[in-house]
Amino acid sequence: MQPLIKLNGVSKAFTLHLRGGMKLDVVDDVGFEVMPGECVVLGGPSGSGKSSLLKIVYGNYRCDHGSVLVRDGDDYVDVATAEPRRMIALRRDVMGYVSQFLRVIPRVSTIDVVASAGRDSGLSPEVAQARAGELLSRLNVPERLWDLPPATFSGGEQQRVNIARGFIADLPVLLLDEPTASLDATNRAVVVELIEARKKAGTAIIGIFHDEDVRDRVASRVVDVTRFAAKAA
Numbered sequence: 001m002q003p004l005i006k007l008n009g010v011s012k013a014f015t016l017h018l019r020g021g022m023k024l025d026v027v028d029d030v031g032f033e034v035m036p037g038e039c040v041v042l043g044g045p046s047g048s049g050k051s052s053l054l055k056i057v058y059g060n061y062r063c064d065h066g067s068v069l070v071r072d073g074d075d076y077v078d079v080a081t082a083e084p085r086r087m088i089a090l091r092r093d094v095m096g097y098v099s100q101f102l103r104v105i106p107r108v109s110t111i112d113v114v115a116s117a118g119r120d121s122g123l124s125p126e127v128a129q130a131r132a133g134e135l136l137s138r139l140n141v142p143e144r145l146w147d148l149p150p151a152t153f154s155g156g157e158q159q160r161v162n163i164a165r166g167f168i169a170d171l172p173v174l175l176l177d178e179p180t181a182s183l184d185a186t187n188r189a190v191v192v193e194l195i196e197a198r199k200k201a202g203t204a205i206i207g208i209f210h211d212e213d214v215r216d217r218v219a220s221r222v223v224d225v226t227r228f229a230a231k232a233a
């Protein structure tokens, strides 16, 4: 079996242009792999670079050195150097990302916000609609809210809509940035079940979870990001 994600020699420094080009080193020489069915949890204190690393894997941040290989069929795509068009296809077909916050087009109904993510990843409109309903029910989003746009929903409701979007398509790679941060215990347990099901199905997951209980239940192993703290020059 081959890894679905391989990071090798990844380094990142932010350049603060409003501070005279000051460099803020975040991570240095990051290397780890994620096998199908594994959930690797990024650990380490606040500010150690966990979210930055996840954004590097998703391609939102560019790394300065190293490679971020994500398997797409028989090939690996290097996110560090991939063309925008390749990245769009990779996100559509291979790699999902659930952040803490929902960002959607205004005035689109909740059920369609979720179903459209499924359609974008290749589900038929009927299957996407049915799965969107199943996920929203499972995540306890009341049916009376499904036809409303989620812009005015509570933080926890928006987060559950976001989770439904992230889990609707069976993508082989899933990146989770604190998906349970605003959830109550019942809904945290649902998310744990969803993650466990995806692990069994062979999805490779990298996640950040501040809730220790959730982390202990889903982690195949913890990668402590402080291991990759940039060395002082």
Ligand SMILES: Nc1ncnc2c1ncn2[C@@H]1O[C@H](COP(=O)(O)OP(=O)(O)OP(=O)(O)O)[C@@H](O)[C@H]1O
Pocket (backbone or CB within 6 Å): 014, 024, 026, 044, 045, 046, 047, 048, 049, 050, 051, 052, 053
């Ligand atoms: N876009 C950016 N521009 C400049 N600095 C940034 C940027 N994003 C993150 N940083 C800095 O990089 C460091 C790591 O931030 P990051 O959000 O990755 O940490 P984290 O481990 O996820 O923290 P937390 O657990 O608090 O979410 C911080 O010092 C932060 O200020």
